[in-house]
Amino acid sequence: MGTKGENNRTRIIEAADQLFYKRGYNQTSFSDIADITGIPRGNFYYYFKTKDDILAAVVEARVNHYQDALLNCDSASDNPRDRLLAFIDNMSNSEDTVIDSGCPIGSLCTELAKDTDALQSKSREVFELLRDWMSKQFEEIGCADANDKAMDTLSRMQGIALIACAFKDHAYLHRSVGDLKSWINSLTLS
């Protein structure tokens, strides 16, 4: 695939990523993506044969995006606690989109839990990346139950995003992110 082909492929993935987040996977058609990118549907099939192929590429792009975000957290501090806090701050930094549409990862997993197992497993990959990274941080903090703490942190972030979005409640989001950070700060070496 030449440079133009790569460029088109990337534009399709970026448009699909936004549409899956803002409208939902099932509410996004090939035509919607063609409309936004201006790439004719006919050419389109050259890059992706099915919508499931696009989903796989979107999840891969999100994994790459979060890998970069985690690398940024890693390089921000030598202290695993501060890295976790830096990651949680990402949620406040995306406040408006979280209030509008929830968490892109959580809402995709929720939608695809109602679909085939293959699509659901795919949607889970970003969560697995985050869980493993968080677990590593909690291990470095010295928590014996690092994996449980990682699952709890994911769960609390998801609960916050879902409720903040359902109630359109910015004040709740601020308070809860603060509470979650206080919880991380309160953890003592076990």
Added chain:
Amino acid sequence: MGTKGENNRTRIIEAADQLFYKRGYNQTSFSDIADITGIPRGNFYYYFKTKDDILAAVVEARVNHYQDALLNCDSASDNPRDRLLAFIDNMSNSEDTVIDSGCPIGSLCTELAKDTDALQSKSREVFELLRDWMSKQFEEIGCADANDKAMDTLSRMQGIALIACAFKDHAYLHRSVGDLKSWINSLTLS
């Protein structure tokens, strides 16, 4: 509407409720509901003109269902802490469906956050009922921040359901429900 009419209407609502939960609102068509109920699509429009009308009726049925569940919790104990614990136990009692499809309320709100404001407000009604009831229990326990505690409890339940469903993890669900109940038990009068 005669008895047969009422009966048909109820069957349509019950089928739609299950389909919205198992497949999603947008993935459910009039034909799907007609197939399951055996009520011909032609007759169908006599009861509901649009899918939004069905959504309103499903939310109303869910509000009634949860009102009954909360009355059961109310009559189970004079102690507001025990009532909250009884409500949380409902989640463990629906373990298999939570693992399969998440929380029916949370997943509907997440899906409809990506739709019109009217549909989203409608989907929030069950959450509002639960928040108000929980807030009342926390007030009776003596918490000064009863409304915040109610939002936190909703949020934690939603996080648990979402992560348990995304990872298909029964052990996580059990542990987290236990942790949430311990948190309720640990609250002291303020």
